[in-house]
Amino acid sequence: MKSRFARIGQTADSIPHVNQELAMADLAFVVTTIAVFALVALIARGVTKL
Template sequence: MGPPPSGTRQRPAGSGQGRGFLEASESLPHLCQEFTMADVAFVVTTIALFALVALVAKGVTKL
């Protein structure tokens, strides 16, 4: 085979540079789960906050 096309670089195997997000997430599976739990906590907290504001607004209108 000839040389690679111009503009492409080949890294030595095991250089460790250029690891993609997918490769990093496969090596740290618990990290993805932590982000998912943080997202769920954020959504639940936001819904609870809106429900609290709605209850306060309902109580104020009765005054």
């Protein structure tokens, strides 16, 4: 039983690979958000030229 509670008490900071995966997910979200805004800006610029 003791090991079961030890696993529950672990945080993302105590597990390095999970922390790295969370950082990569955050980076992917930021890059995707910037790409979407850039695409919307290009579409808006193209619409104004019509």
